[in-house]
Structures are given as structure tokens and as C-alpha cells.
Amino acid sequence: MSSKMRLGKAEVKLITNLSALIIDDEEAEQMSVKLSNILDLFAQMEEVNTDGIEPMSHPLEQVQRLRDDIVTETSRRDKYQKIAPATAENLYLVPQVID
Amino acid sequence: MHTLSIGEMSAQLKSRSLKSVDLTQHYLNRIAKFDTEINAFITVTPELAMEMAKKADKMLDEGRGGLLTGIPIAHKDIFCVDGVKTTCGSKMLGNFIAPYDATVVEKLKESAMPILGKTNMDEFAMGSSSESSYYGATKNPWDLNAVPGGSSGGAAAVIAAGLAPLATGTDTGGSIRQPASFCGVTGIKPTYGTVSRYGMIAYASSFDQGGPITRSAEDSAWLLDAMAGFDDRDSTSSELDKQDFLADLNKPIKGLKIGVPKEYFGEGLDTGVAEVINKAIAQLGKQGAEIVEVSLPNKDLAVPAYYVLAPAEASSNLSRFDAVRYGYRCDNPQDLEDLYTRSRSEGFGAEVKRRIMVGAYALSAGYYDAYYLKAQKIRRIVRDDFTKAFAQCDVIVGPVAPTPAFNLGEKSSDPISMYLADLYTIPVNLAGIPAMSVPAGEVNNLPVGLHLIGNYHSEAKLLNVAHQYQQATNWHKKMPEDYK
Incomplete structure (x- = not known):
């Protein structure tokens, strides 16, 4: 990680792929500039010595609450599937995956 | 009617000199009259509102109901309302009729508070101006050329223009406080975990927190009291007993130690805003508070750390939008890959795509330690600064934003300048502590908010x-002249 990080078009395409997005060449060009500027902002963090500091992932540092292993949800399939783009026989429809 | 405090409304509703149907109709009329130019609502729900108002009147007639029964509310379009379109400001959810209520909505429905509609916001709450909404920018009622702030810009504009007496908002990096400051209204972001996130569409789950946007601190205390509380359905909900947010309102502040962080008055702060804040601090001093200087030396690290962590969480949260179970689906998908990628590319706006990509990059192999882990360590450094400061004072005060509301279009093409404008609010979200914006003056006829920051679970003190x-x-x- 260098303080002037420049993302090339190929890297932008790779990140796009990781994000399950598609962008055209012109958008990739713009995105490479904007993402590079954002990475420059991140570079400020490099100068800080964080040795021995525990990463903080949750502001309250609570432990994960566990519940009893019993069924609490009722089936609301009909209601939930009413808003789906495509369903048939209680299943969600997507384009054919296997020929 | 729209200038009454919530306490006054509540008393008149209880005594039956005011009917909820009349109060609700009054606000619906104002929305019809004014919202075409402000665009504070994505969806207005007059039928639902009137149906709920009738129910509230019936309860009140029978001597039932609570303090807020019959008082209308506008929900930010991030909260799911059963049977009502819930878009989160995105094309992705343009056809999403929520199949259940968020806990916050459910709680306020139990109080029979008529729902006027769903307020406009930056897409998926990612923004500081409400311009990234797919449903058009909201305008600031004080100046229609200015932004209302964001992401809860619609909610703040609604309160400023008197289009609802109460509104819900959410704050991930300043999204309640900055619009409250820009629109001259009062807003509180509670301690993380105070208000349930169930049914609140997720942006960055370790930061997101719902809260009230209202005209006064007293109104906020009433609404927060109804919104807060432990929720089994939110795994990060605070298990502490709910505070009495109204208990300390009338306590004199004599002897209270108010900390002023010198780093909040440095380069970049508008001189007019600084003047307003200094006057407000002097006023608190006049009321008997003791003013002490404190230090938050690492505040500048908060913005970069936040823009690693929040997008990282967003990239994970927004992976659920796959065009399979609900939401936008592209035309004629060729295969499953095409269905996912084209639906997401057509359904998300530019800023959302940018944050998903930043997050995916920060979490990817080879960069995780340098960005994500580093940012989490800095999060702790920023939090520890607050802990040290609160050893010397009860409440920290300063500006909410470096400037009053900027103009529409002024920052929308430059994400970095938009990000940096959140420098005073973001440290609070990293720490997870509560904070408020309170109207404290004007610069060029635009409102300026005073930032009050408290230690964990000190909402009652902030409201006091x-x-x-x-x-x-x-x-x-x-109130802005045109909407009186």
C-alpha cells in the first residue's frame, strides 16, 4: 500500500467483478480516478502506529446473544413470495442454470 | 396547529379539544400544498394516515392510549412499513412493498401514531445531501437552492417546513445530526443498540442507529422514549434497562462540565459557524455550566477509517440484492450471472456502486490487513480519545458540520469533499456514543446546529x-418564512 495508490482499469474491472456489478469502459475510467482518490484518503491511516491495538468491531463490545434452539419464525412464504419478481410452485424462478 | 409542541398536542388530544383526524388532515393538507417544491416525501400515505387517526380517536375517546397516541409521524423510507412501498431511496427497491413492520414502526403503531408517509433520503443512506435519491433531491425549506443535508434530509426538511410534527431518521455517519443542523431542527442519534435495527434497511450494521428528528429536545425525548428498548430480533440490541429519557429535562445545568475539543475549531470551520457555536457555548456558561478544554487528537483519522469500515459492511449487506426474492430485476436475463450483475448495475446508483466497490476492495485478499483491520484499530483509537475526554467533562460540544447547508450540485461530483464534510459527526459513530444537533443560530439566513456529544447511554443528560x-x-x- 503506497500513499499514492493508482488503480488501473484492469483492477477496477476485477473489483467490479467482486462486487457483482458491470461497468463499461468509460465508467471504469471515471471509477478508477474516483476510487484512487478514495484510496489516497485511506493513506492517512498508514502513518499511525497501531501495534498492539486490538481491532474494534462492535461499539458496545457485547458478546453475541444466543437464544434457545426452538422454532420462533412462522412460515410467511405466501406473503414474501408475492413481492418476488418470478415464482412458480412456491419456488423462486431464475434463468436456467443447468442445461 | 403545526407550531404546537408535542406536549401541547398530546394534552389537547387527551382532553379531546383536538381530534387526531383533524390534526392528521391538517398535515396532509400541508404536504399537498408544499411538498411538490420540497420533495421531502417519496411516498405519502393519506389513507393509512386517516385510518390510523380514526383508530387513535377511538382509543382516546375511550380514555385509552399513551402520550403520543394520535400524533402523526413521517418515517424515513429506510424503515419497513407493512404493505407500504419502502424504497430506501433506490431504484433497486422501487417496487418493494414491505411484507412486515420494522420494530420502530411496530412500536409507534402500538401508540396509534398515524403514518403520514415515507421521507426522502440518500440512496441506501449513503450521502450527506439527499441528492443521491433515485426519487430526486430534497430541497432545504430555508433556501430551495440549498441541500437539506443527508441522508435523513427528507425527515429534517419535513420538520423544518411543518409537514409533520415528528419524524424518524437514521444516523450511520451523521445522517440525523447533519440534516438537523442544515434544516434548523433537533435530532438525536442514540447510543448504538438503543433503537432496534430490525426492519431498518442495513447500510453499515456496526454503525447504523435510528433516532428522532423533531422541533425541540423535549419532543425528541418523547419520541425516543417510544422508539427505544431491547429487541430480541436485533442481535446487537442493548440489553441494558431503558433509560427514562424525560426524567432529567428540567434539571438545571449548573455545575455541569462541558468539554470543548480544540480540534473541532481548526482549519476548515466556517468563521460564521464558529461564531454561532462559541456564542452557544457562552450561553451554556451563562446558565451555570463549567466550560473546560478537552482534546480529541485523532479526529482526522475518523473519516478515512469510516470510509473503509462502512463500505466494507455495505458491500456485504448489499449483496442481498440479487434480484431473486424481491426488488428490481433487469429485462430478459440471459443467465444467472447476467441476472445478478445487470440487475445490480441498473438498480444501484453511482455512489452506492462506489461504496460497494471500495468495500469489496478493502475486504479482498491482500488488502484486508492494510485497510480493514487497520481501520478497526483506528476505530478503537478514536473511541479511546472520547473515553479520555469524558474523564474530564460530562458533555462535549462543538459544531455539527463545518458550514451551513451547501448548494444543490455543489459537491455531488466530488465524493471526497462530501466525505470530509462529515468530519465532526463520524468520530461519534465510530465510538457508538450518543450525540445531538440543536439549532443554535444562523449564517447567511441558513440554520446552524450545535453538536452535543455524550458518553455511552447518556441520552437523558444530552436531552437535559x-x-x-x-x-x-x-x-x-x-420556521422558514414561506412555510409558517
Whole structure:
């Protein structure tokens, strides 16, 4: 990680792929500039010595609450599937995956 | 009617000299009259509102109901309302009729608070101006050329223009406080975990927190009291007993130690805003508070750390939008890959795509330690600064934003300048502590908010300071001339 990080078009395409997005060449060009500027902002963090500091992932540092292993949800399939783009026989429809 | 406090409304509803149907109709009329130019609502729900108002009147007639029964509310379009379109400001959810209520909505429905509609916001709450909404920008009622702030810009504009007496908002990096400051209204972001996130569409789950946007601190205390509380359905909900947010409102602030962080008054702060804040601090001093200097030396690290962590969480949260179970689906998908990628590319706006990509990059192999882990360590450094500061004072005060509301279009093409404008609010979200914005003055006829920051679970104290300040000042009572 260098303080002037420049993302090339190929890297932008790779990140796009990781994000399950598609962008055209012109958008990739713009995105490479904007993402590079954002990475420059991140570079400020490099100068800080964080040795021995525990990463903080949750502001309250609570432990994960566990519940009893019993069924609490009722089936609301009909209601939930009413808003789906495509369903048939209680299943969600997507384009054919296997020929 | 729209200038009454919530306490006054509640008393008149209880005595039956005011009917909820009349109160609700009054606000619906104002929305019809004014919202075409402000665009504070994505969806207005007149039928639902009137149906709920009738129910509230029936309860009140029978001597039932609570303090807020019959008082209408506008929900930010991030909260799911059963049977009502819930878009989160995105094309992705343009056809999403929520199949259940968020806990916050459910709680306020139990109080029979008529729902006026769903307020406009930056897409998926990612923004500081409400311009990234797919449903058009919201305008600031004080100046229609200015932004209302964001992401809860619609909610703040609704309160400023008197289009609802109460509104819900959410704050991930400043999204309640900055619009409250820009629109001259009062807003509180509670301690992380105070208000349930169930049914609140997720942006960055370790930061997201719902809260009220209202005209006064007293109104906020009433609404927060109804919104807060442990929720089994939110795994990060605070298990502590709910505070009495109204208990300390009338306590004198004599002897209270108010910390002023010198780093909040450095380069970049508008001189007019600095003047307003200094005057407000002097006012608190006049009311008996003791002013002490404190230091938050690492505040500048908060913005970069936040823009690693929040997008990282967003990239994970927004992976659920796959065009399979609900939401936008592209035309004629060729295969499953095409269905996912084209639906997401067509359904998300530019800023959302940018944050998903930043997050995916920060979490990817080879960069995780350098960005994500580093940012989490800095999060702790920023939090520890607050812990040290609160050893010397009860409440920290400063500006909410470096400037008053900027103009529409002024920052929308430059994400970095938009990000940096959140420098005073973001540290609070990293720490997860509560904070408020309280109207404290004007610069060029635009409102300026005073930032009150408290230690964990000190909402009652913040509301106390804000209420005492509002007993001595009238900034929170001012309304934009055109909407009186």
C-alpha cells in the first residue's frame, strides 16, 4: 500500500467483478480516478502506529446473544413470495442454470 | 396547529379539544400544498394516515392510549412499513412493498401514531445531501437552492417546513445530526443498540442507529422514549434497562462540565459557524455550566477509517440484492450471472456502486490487513480519545458540520469533499456514543446546529442540556418564512 495508490482499469474491472456489478469502459475510467482518490484518503491511516491495538468491531463490545434452539419464525412464504419478481410452485424462478 | 409542541398536542388530544383526524388532515393538507417544491416525501400515505387517526380517536375517546397516541409521524423510507412501498431511496427497491413492520414502526403503531408517509433520503443512506435519491433531491425549506443535508434530509426538511410534527431518521455517519443542523431542527442519534435495527434497511450494521428528528429536545425525548428498548430480533440490541429519557429535562445545568475539543475549531470551520457555536457555548456558561478544554487528537483519522469500515459492511449487506426474492430485476436475463450483475448495475446508483466497490476492495485478499483491520484499530483509537475526554467533562460540544447547508450540485461530483464534510459527526459513530444537533443560530439566513456529544447511554443528560438551552433560546422555534 503506497500513499499514492493508482488503480488501473484492469483492477477496477476485477473489483467490479467482486462486487457483482458491470461497468463499461468509460465508467471504469471515471471509477478508477474516483476510487484512487478514495484510496489516497485511506493513506492517512498508514502513518499511525497501531501495534498492539486490538481491532474494534462492535461499539458496545457485547458478546453475541444466543437464544434457545426452538422454532420462533412462522412460515410467511405466501406473503414474501408475492413481492418476488418470478415464482412458480412456491419456488423462486431464475434463468436456467443447468442445461 | 403545526407550531404546537408535542406536549401541547398530546394534552389537547387527551382532553379531546383536538381530534387526531383533524390534526392528521391538517398535515396532509400541508404536504399537498408544499411538498411538490420540497420533495421531502417519496411516498405519502393519506389513507393509512386517516385510518390510523380514526383508530387513535377511538382509543382516546375511550380514555385509552399513551402520550403520543394520535400524533402523526413521517418515517424515513429506510424503515419497513407493512404493505407500504419502502424504497430506501433506490431504484433497486422501487417496487418493494414491505411484507412486515420494522420494530420502530411496530412500536409507534402500538401508540396509534398515524403514518403520514415515507421521507426522502440518500440512496441506501449513503450521502450527506439527499441528492443521491433515485426519487430526486430534497430541497432545504430555508433556501430551495440549498441541500437539506443527508441522508435523513427528507425527515429534517419535513420538520423544518411543518409537514409533520415528528419524524424518524437514521444516523450511520451523521445522517440525523447533519440534516438537523442544515434544516434548523433537533435530532438525536442514540447510543448504538438503543433503537432496534430490525426492519431498518442495513447500510453499515456496526454503525447504523435510528433516532428522532423533531422541533425541540423535549419532543425528541418523547419520541425516543417510544422508539427505544431491547429487541430480541436485533442481535446487537442493548440489553441494558431503558433509560427514562424525560426524567432529567428540567434539571438545571449548573455545575455541569462541558468539554470543548480544540480540534473541532481548526482549519476548515466556517468563521460564521464558529461564531454561532462559541456564542452557544457562552450561553451554556451563562446558565451555570463549567466550560473546560478537552482534546480529541485523532479526529482526522475518523473519516478515512469510516470510509473503509462502512463500505466494507455495505458491500456485504448489499449483496442481498440479487434480484431473486424481491426488488428490481433487469429485462430478459440471459443467465444467472447476467441476472445478478445487470440487475445490480441498473438498480444501484453511482455512489452506492462506489461504496460497494471500495468495500469489496478493502475486504479482498491482500488488502484486508492494510485497510480493514487497520481501520478497526483506528476505530478503537478514536473511541479511546472520547473515553479520555469524558474523564474530564460530562458533555462535549462543538459544531455539527463545518458550514451551513451547501448548494444543490455543489459537491455531488466530488465524493471526497462530501466525505470530509462529515468530519465532526463520524468520530461519534465510530465510538457508538450518543450525540445531538440543536439549532443554535444562523449564517447567511441558513440554520446552524450545535453538536452535543455524550458518553455511552447518556441520552437523558444530552436531552437535559439541549432542553435547558432551548428554555433560554428561541432558535428551535424559528420556521422558514414561506412555510409558517
